[in-house]
Amino acid sequence: MKRAIVVGGGISGLATAYLLGEKARSAGLELEVMLLEKEKRTGGKILSIKDNGFLCEWGPNGFLDNKPQTLELCRQAGADSQLLRSNDNARKRFIFSEGVLHRLPENGPSFLASKLISWPGKLRLAMEPLIPQYQGEIDETLAAFGRRRLGDEALRKLIAPMVSGIFAGDPETMSLKSCFPRIAELEAQYGGLIKAMIKLAKKKKQDIAEGKVVASAAGPGGVLTSFRGGIQDLTDILSARIGEAAVTLDEQVEKVAKGSTAPYRVISDRGELEADAVVLATPAYATAGMLQGLDAGMAALLNEIPYATMTVVCFGYRRERISRDLDGFGYLIPKQEGKNILGTLWDSSIFENRAPEGHVLLRSMMGGACFPEYINLPDEEVQKRVQADLKTIMGINEPPDFVKIFRHEKAIPQYTVGHAKRLAGLEEQAKAHPGLILTGNSYRGIGLNDCVAAAQRASDEAIEQLKNR
Structure with missing residues (x-):
């Protein structure tokens, strides 16, 4: 029987371990899946604290239901019956500017009526289709993109607050193509955002007329979704589905090394385990520490992620x-x-x-x-x-x-400038270590949906590697 070890019991590690077990059974592969977590509980930054009738989310409070992976994971794990959709209030979002709470406009008329952006700022936004497409090769920051295409006021009052709300980040250092790859793609493909919106709206209308299923291509879309008992219900259900025998808590993994009877050896404060595949679903800095002895180059790149x-x-x-x-x-x-x-x-x-x-x-x-x-x-x-x-x-x-x-x-x-280059370097160096897989929110998306999508990719890769051994 082969063994796969998942390190890290947050949503990324739990989803990966659960999916590994399911996919191994479907493939007829005899596989022991083990999950090692350094804390005394699973869930990572997902924790729903109930106190005096209040339910406080320690970390994320839900996920958007416009991506299939998380909803499908909930269905597979038997958690879909407990899903709780947000109230219609969730559509109404505000920006505090110049002493006033301004509702974010949702369409053209409300944008024109809004006092959030001044008329000079609105005129600058209206000029967006006239702005030349970006031709540079330098990894552009979100701030540089915002100033170039939308103007300084839109950067200050729209883009920067959004970046702080999603990433807690600074737009002056964050990479556009790593944080919002779809926006970079729209400019590259259509020459501008307004041009893209017009052409995509026409395509959507045509697709509807032809009876095709369509989805929004530009906005985040979807309905914010959680569970009645808080988003921790999801990680608790996944942990239960994986099973107590497969989950070890309060075990600190110190390093990953080459194995003797199997490709890898996972060394923790409790001992050593050999594995045919190892998935590190831990933060970049923690992963760097584990890989320092195995691959100092990968560790150095991981340590560059702030x-x-x-x-x-x-x-x-x-x-x-x-x-x-x-x-x-x-x-x-x-x-x-x-x-x-x-x-x-x-x-x-x-x-x-x-x-x-x-x-x-x-x-x-x-x-x-x-x-x-x-x-x-x-x-x-x-x-x-x-x-x-x-x-x-x-x-x-x-x-x-x-x-x-x-x-x-x-x-x-923080997906700062150069993040894509760092990921390319990690992928190249990881080729020397088949069966060693990195996943989590340090790489290609910080949201819960992103973590689940990454877990799908990681579990697929692990199963493929195990089949070929």
Whole structure:
């Protein structure tokens, strides 16, 4: 019997281990799948904390249902009956700018009526079809792309807040083609974003007329989806499906080396195991440490992937204490506004069962790549700063009835300029190590959907390698 070891019990590792078992059975391959996790629980950054009737997400709060892999994984694992779709409020998103919460426009008329972007800024945006297509070979930053195609105001008020909301990143350092490859493809294929939208809209209309199934090609699309008990339900279900016998907790993998009776040897603080395939579903910096002795070149490239810090602050209030309407997803804040937080999600407006009856739950994000020093603020200072921002932005004068503060020193990998080149280097060097596979959010997408898609690829690759041995 062959053995595959998955290191890391976050969503990437759990999905990979589960899919490995399923695909091995389908292929008639006798395979022992083992998952090693250094913490005393599985889930990684997915953790749904229930306290006094509030449900606080330590990390991500869901996934968009427009990608098939995660929904299919839920169906395979028997979790689809427990899915919880977000309320219609999730479509309404805001930007705080110049002292006002502006709803993000969803169409042409609402864009023209919006006061978020000034008329000179709107005119600059309207000139986008006239901007020449990018011909450079340098890996363009998101900031450079935004200024070039959309103008400085759109960069400050639209692109930069979006980047901080998704990546907790700095657009001045983030790579366009690594963070948003579809946008780079649209410019390359159609010469511009507005041109692409027009041509894709025509194609969609034609496809509908011809009875073809179509999907949105430009926006994120989809409905934000979670579980009634929080997104941790997904990782708990996967862990249970893999089975207690296959999951080992509280085991720190120290390094991966060449094996004697099998291609690889996984060395941990508990001993050594040999394996025919090893999948490292761990953060880039942790993976680098494990591979230092096996391949110093790969380790060096992995260590070049930086991470942003993040402090997550959950505040619970009695509903009557908040005078403003909470019909929406929440808001993001441009850096130029000088606030302490990156934005706030109105969690109890997005999903039911997130706060006790008559209460609301707000979740604010602080830090990111632009403010890494905030991770060191004491809890009292964090609460003070968040309260100050909520007072200014939402008019909340009362202290919260419920507070939870979570710190992530290395929260989100940053796909900075040169990321694609680093990945190409990793792929080239990995050819010398068949059966050694890297997966997770450090490489080609940070979202839950991205992690599940990567787990599909990793499990396919592992099965193929095992078949050929």
